[in-house]
Amino acid sequence: MNISIIRRDNDFVFAEWHEDDMPVRGHIPLNVVNGDEVLDAAMSLAIPYGIDWTFYLEGAGCHISERVAMCLRKANVWTLQDVIRNPAAVDGALKQAYSLDFQVIMKLAKDSGGI
């Protein structure tokens, strides 16, 4: 697994990587990090960082939770405190997530000859 190290924190590195296309951050024990590589088996040792937006939004009844979660993270919104600190980023992420729906609907409409 390729990781991007954000900073070193004593016996850990704080790093970001991707699972499918989802950005993920966590603290990984230094002794399993080799440059910017970590064996897949050792990734279970990472202590996840940030809110699990998917779980969070599904609980709130949001049906496009995975996409919103991805956009939130790509907008650097990782914690509830990030939400309070940067509401504009949340707003942008939500617009981006929902704009995908809008584009899909528009394409469907065009493909069906409705316009």
Place this chain on the structure above:
Amino acid sequence: MADTVVLAGEGAIWVQPDGPNTELMYLGCHELGDIEEPLGDVRLLYCSTEDPNRYEVIDSLQETPGGVTTSMLTDVRKVGDTMEIVRCPVPLYVNVVSCGKKNVFDNWDRSFGLQKSWITRRVLSRLTSKDPETQDKAAQTFDITAETLQRVFEFNVSQLAIAETEDLLDITFCNSERCVGSCGDALAACSHGYVSGGVLAGSPINQADLWETETGGLSWAIGANKPFGAGEVVASLVCFEKDKNTTRVLAARGTTDAGNPMEVAYTDDDGLAWTNVNVGSVNGQYATGPKSLFVLDFFNIWLCTTGGYIYKSEDGGATWTAQTSGDKTSQDLNAVEFFGSKYGYAVGDSNAILKTETGDVWSLVVGPTLQAGVDINTVAVLSRFRVWIGYNAAGRMYYTHNGGTAWFDRSHTGSGSGAVKEISFYDEYFGAMLWNNAAGAGTFMVTINGGTTWKSLATPITHPNAGLNALYICNPLKIFVAGDAYGGTGVILRAVGLVG
């Protein structure tokens, strides 16, 4: 009655050559001499009277006692004896075993722990003889001086009555033992305490109660007012002296409030009036377990919360400062405990372990590899280096003797399933833990040897329950446990060493 008398042949001697929570060795063919436990001479304090050359006793004090002394006798065999290679102060135990094998440690009816036993002299006898009349077994004697003698009696566990119908989430006691004197009447340890109740599920108006006892748990009275709002439970409860006339009770909210940050409440009048305090500014934060609060004294109180936050109060809970802000880990932190004011550990979800050696700067510690991703419920900090943690899955508990560099699994009767809910120690030797099985029913265990072995005092069979949540060790002769509602009321168990 014959079964009330201890016979010398029932005594089993054990030693831990490498200290508490290490391998126990049974010393079969060994004998201990008298154990002398000086408690300190009494010195009378005089004052002169109006009559010449006459004095009256105005007070008395007990002087500093010396160490506990004994001697151990054994044969000289062709192979060396364990005691011959002991170089460091070690724990020795004399267990009284009336039923079962003497070489099974936890078969004790009662136990005498000689803590930090130093060998002060070794004597070899009858190594040679010059004629048949003096021929005998060669023997060796070890003179021993120990720091203290810890007496542990057989425990009697009983369920105490309380009218609370909801789960009981935490239990705490406020007083230490007191002799009759200028400070008041004699008071047993853990006479005055509190237990916190949950709330009725689904009720929009039900508030968590605080119950108080002044009778060592024999009776409980509901507090006049509630610390928190409707639907909000008290996850963690501590009490401490504010001044010589005032005991402060501090409670942490254990339910999220989307519109408000973490909240604590304190009372200085046994729950008549509560002062509510917001902690930090992150809405939705809350405390998750009975060890979310740790109090050393009025000036040193720590609180851990969801989202990886640790706060400290230096004014009895009135104001709080964040020491970590989700920066070290964003995992929920479930328990925090300190040894002194500098050495502390906080543990949480997904195997997150934080430690400080300064009392304020925290860093992540690599936890046991096999427990990656597993939530940690509880922590017990015995010293800078000796720490125990209990997991929410597979009933695992781990310890470290080197400040978290290496962790070791300690098995118990429940290892493999369920959750370790709480671990607490009274000192390096005496500890207690709660394990809830996969069905949620709890077992209550103690150790008297630092954690090498754990003995069940109450099980779901002997004391039916729906889950045990919190424990409080008064001393090695008295422990309280709080648990979920079962049979119509919350469960309080009390274990006391049998006397009489």
